[in-house]
Amino acid sequence: MTETTREQQVLERIDRARQRKARVREERITMAHGAGGKATQTLIEAVFLDAFRNPLLEPLEDGAVFGAGGARLAFTTDSYVVSPLFFPGGDIGDLAVNGTVNDLSVCGARPLYLSAGFVLEEGFPVEDLRRISASMARAAAAAEVSIVTGDTKVVQRGKADGCYVTTAGVGLLERDARLGVAHARPGDAVLVSGPVGEHGVTIMLARGELDIEADVTSDTAPLNGLVAALQAAVGEEVRCLRDATRGGVATILNEIARAAGVAVVVEEDAVPVRPPVRGACELLGIDPLYVACEGRMVAVVDGDAAESALAALRGHPLGAGAAIVGRVRDDPPGLVLLKTAFGGTRIIDVLVGDPLPRIC
Template sequence: MITLDCPMPQLDFDVITLGHGSGGILTNQLLESGVFDLLKNPLLDEHHDGAMFEWSGRTAFSTDSYVISPIFFPGGNIGELAVNGTVNDLAMCGAVPKYLSLSFILEEGLTMKEFWELLVSIRRAAEKAGVSIVTGDTKVVERGKGDKIFINTSGLGNIHPQAHISTKNVRAGDKIIVSGSIATHGIAIMSVREGLEFETTLTSDSAPLNHTVKALLDEFGADIHLLKDPTRGGVASVLNEVARDSRLGVNLFQQPIPVLEEVRGACELLGLDPLYVANEGVFMAFVPAEKAEEIVQKLRTLEYGQDAAIIGEVTTEHPKQVVLHSRIGGKRVVNMLVGEQLPRIC
């Protein structure tokens, strides 16, 4: 038994549950229970999708792990998702992704046909994103000790010279833009879950967003105050994180939020709120009010921004809270996701 010179803090839980990986309240409780304090440093304190620092120029570094089930789903697979996910985390830092690492944990019994198909998808995704996979690692665990395959990717990229992305830049009056229809990825996964199948033609929105983000930064630069991709925990959890960290409030308007009709119908059938469902090809931008419409129009000319819309604004009212203004004129507080809404979604 290792003797620690840092005593473990008093916690409200004794064991890790699936909910601690949801991206919502339990994830934040886990990280804030001592993890952030124990590993504290100025880069980690930003609580962003990747670290941004000086190293041969301004650099962004990010890492993520992928445990999705099933590993093949409509519109993609875990291999493609692993590349796009880390590319997008770097893009949210305002970086141009360049190099990725790739590590596999394979379960005994995974077929070579499945593994090869994943590798081919990884190569195609890397080529589309314009990144090189330069290092990696492979481990195999006994049958029953994994779930076919887990993947970790880390990435490095140079930050765009005009990018200044930080929660500290968010100001009252900023408009909140979403680049496309939300909740598509999560519902596409649910459509092939055992016992939950329902008829749908939906495919995952997994995509590399770096080229789209670069086009925005080329034209608007520092007017892009903050970028976030609403993966685990969805739009609601991201907005709550920004409200908490900026100490400002968020007004979210239901009417303009883009949601495909198939997604809306599936969410109603399953009792899910699209605001909490994971996305993999959508990002959110916090921008000055006077630039918001121009940025939306630019996004609509780009590959992954055709359904872009202004869905909210930052306010000094109700600090640290997100308030949804419904289609029928009502208001309600939108809290961070509690527990695990959709297990193994990314």
């Protein structure tokens, strides 16, 4: 079967998928439903979107954007169930703060206020909760947001795993940028803000179940400063921003391709991956493009603004390792293609299954 025939078949499959209503085939929730890939998308569309359907939820972006009392606001939430709770480079606390800060930032909003809901397991050490809270406070200070409201629930032993944290956040849209994965157009450039996969690999290794040692720490970081730098340089030329968490860069690129009806062509050589991450991924048999980051974003900008955008990202400490990794094309619509180092082309689908459970 030639590459073209294969692509044709995939295209037809995507068309069929679009025409039928999303449907969850499984009778019970599986780990894959939480992995951020195909099963998560189906669950969201078939259950939550189907029940809650409204114009603000429908775009399924990282946050909702709306007007209230004359202000234009962004609003988002994320639950955190990462295991272990503490890992090289961070913990569930700064992860939960940075994650919500980043979801607001990629909506184009300035993050202002966060909420924090805790589900604690009976017997959880109070000292660990103090460490997590201190880490949240530091992360909030670094991102210039305040944690202004919260809630605490306790469940019996064996009904949680120490501590789960759900943060929500409110941000202010100060410029009229309308960002969204559907806005990508042929000719646009695709950038990533730094080396990919560090957070996911760190978590896998921190569990100590694998006999792999590597000098990797989580990339968890607040992206609002980096987004502000990018907007200041090429604000009008930015089509969409997404932080590459569960499902990794590959899943984001697929969302862009699907939503905008475009092709995304990525040069494998251009994707920054630090050697220890690449090594660990090879041993684990995972593609780093599918591994979660918690302080990296994908930016799609007008092709002509690519170099200015790259310079703006590289001028910020969190974007020092930024790279232009690909281009948006018109054909084949809905697909992400990877040009490999050996001159071949393969299709990069959304994540299937859950190779890395509970990484955030």
